[in-house]
Amino acid sequence: MSNLIEIRNITKLYEMGEEKLYALRGVNLAIEKNEYVAIMGPSGSGKSTLMNIIGCLDTPTSGDYILNGKDVHEMDDDELAEIRNREIGFVFQTFNLLPRSNALHNVELPLIYSGLSRHERLKRAEDALVNVGLADRMTHKPNELSGGQRQRVAVARALINNPSIILADEPTGNLDTKTGEEIMALIKELNLKGNTIIIVTHEEDIAKHATRIVKIRDGMIESDKMSN
Numbered sequence: 001m002s003n004l005i006e007i008r009n010i011t012k013l014y015e016m017g018e019e020k021l022y023a024l025r026g027v028n029l030a031i032e033k034n035e036y037v038a039i040m041g042p043s044g045s046g047k048s049t050l051m052n053i054i055g056c057l058d059t060p061t062s063g064d065y066i067l068n069g070k071d072v073h074e075m076d077d078d079e080l081a082e083i084r085n086r087e088i089g090f091v092f093q094t095f096n097l098l099p100r101s102n103a104l105h106n107v108e109l110p111l112i113y114s115g116l117s118r119h120e121r122l123k124r125a126e127d128a129l130v131n132v133g134l135a136d137r138m139t140h141k142p143n144e145l146s147g148g149q150r151q152r153v154a155v156a157r158a159l160i161n162n163p164s165i166i167l168a169d170e171p172t173g174n175l176d177t178k179t180g181e182e183i184m185a186l187i188k189e190l191n192l193k194g195n196t197i198i199i200v201t202h203e204e205d206i207a208k209h210a211t212r213i214v215k216i217r218d219g220m221i222e223s224d225k226m227s228n
Helices: 047-054 077-086 103-111 118-131 147-159 177-192
Strands: 003-016 019-032 036-040 062-067 088-092 165-169 196-201 212-217 220-226
Touching: 003 047, 019 047, 019 196, 019 220, 036 047, 047 165, 047 196, 077 088, 088 147, 103 118, 103 147, 118 147, 147 165, 147 177, 165 177, 177 196
Parallel strands: 036 196, 036 212, 088 165, 165 196
Antiparallel strands: 003 019, 003 062, 212 220
């Protein structure tokens, strides 16, 4: 199998006046297509910084990031925006939905600049919502949906461009245990359908859903092993 993601000796340094703070210190990580990886670590460990770099939301201070055979460092802002929109689907703890738009329009959003007709955009958004079990909630606004349903809308939106990677940051953080389990089952299903899943969490029971767990501490990888 070929590596979809290659992180090579990446550091991330924040300078605050005289003080230098390393969020990442020489991290090496390779993730293959169709893997399901959990990145675990306590608060301040560097896991969110690593996720932001993988998601092309942030750039490393030094080191290389090769995504799908391309060096991210050599991409301009337009190319990075294109990668974020097409290659990567983001799922956040806080859902990040537009409150005044219904589920269908929230899901359609990433397609607005795709050149597709409105009819085609809405058809794809409908299919994505059906895919996550929300066929009967398409015209509901976020405040008319439960937390679990809102996260399903967020997952549908992440899937709309058929990305090669789903990046999920504490996707069950705002959900009760039962609903959290439902969302994790949905994410597992996506992995079985061929999506590469990277989940960032500080919870052991959430990380166990993945097939591989990478633990990070003080900006360095502490362990990297297959899940039981």
